[in-house]
Amino acid sequence: MLELADTGGRRRKQARPRELLDAALAVFVEKGFAAARADEIAARAGVSKGTLYLYFDSKEDLLRTLIAEGFSSRIELRAHQVTASSGASGELLLQALTAWWFSLAEGQAGGIFKLMLTEVRNFPGLADCWNREVMDPVRGLVSRIVLRGIDRGEFRPVDPDLVAHALMLPIVMACLHRHTIGPRVPDDFLMHAPDLLGRHIELVLEGLNWHPDRGQEGGAASAGA
CATH class of the missing domain: 1.10.10.60 (Homeodomain-like)
Structure with missing residues (x-):
């Protein structure tokens, strides 16, 4: 006993x-x-x-651990999945960004994101933690997938970091809207738009996808623009 x-x-x-x-x-x-x-x-x-x-050690330690658990570990897992995958790069981008969207918008991690929005001005150290643990790893993951697509001939030559910004920032803004304005406007279209994320990614992928009739010269010029 x-x-x-x-x-x-x-x-x-x-x-x-x-x-x-x-x-x-x-x-x-x-x-x-x-x-x-x-x-x-x-x-x-x-x-x-x-x-x-x-x-x-402190409240800050608790929040840092919540951020690492809610976001960092998932990003790391997704990075391993990308490394092991033989699938199309466009599909990998869609999967990675969809998972990130739902973590920002819903559930426990969504609560952490909402908390960051309201507290970061008073606690600047949280911004450093957020960038280090979340934004930088996500940007690195998206850039890596884009570079993979370029190397495999799936995407035209572009700046991977610019593509990462083009994909990530609208998602952040949509989630910001969802957590702040959306709950106070029941019929707000951004809260209920069908497949908003999917259509956004589709538009970016259409610009990324390699079309042989464009020619290498056109792709290279776009990359340098």
Whole structure:
């Protein structure tokens, strides 16, 4: 019996960081990052404030971990999938950006994105964390897929980083709209436009796709423009 109790205690201890992160996200979204208190987060998780500090150094540490968990790990997984895939580069772009869109717009990671929008002005360090953990890796992944498409003859020669910006920034703006203006305007078209993301990516891919009748010269000129 003692052994069983000890095993249960160890399992409980291993689960505690997850419980603290879930509690932190709930309190952050409910009250905002600045107003959230460590003792509230600990109470929501059913532990003391001292226990919280055994696992995390600060509120900032909790939020950084949530960002890494909600975004960074998914981006890294997607990068591995791209490396292993033999599929068409256009399809890989669609998959990667669709996954990123849903993480920004919905669910736990969407809550983190909404939190960043409201708190980043008061906590500039969060902006550095966001760029380092999310924006830079996504930009690198998209650029890598575009370069892959160029090397395979699927895309015409272009600047991969410019394509990454052209694909990413409208998604960020649409998600920004969704989390701020959209909820206050029930009939807002950006909240309900059918397949908005798919059509956006389709338009960019049409410009990217290699068409033999354009000729190498035309593609090269576009890349240098």
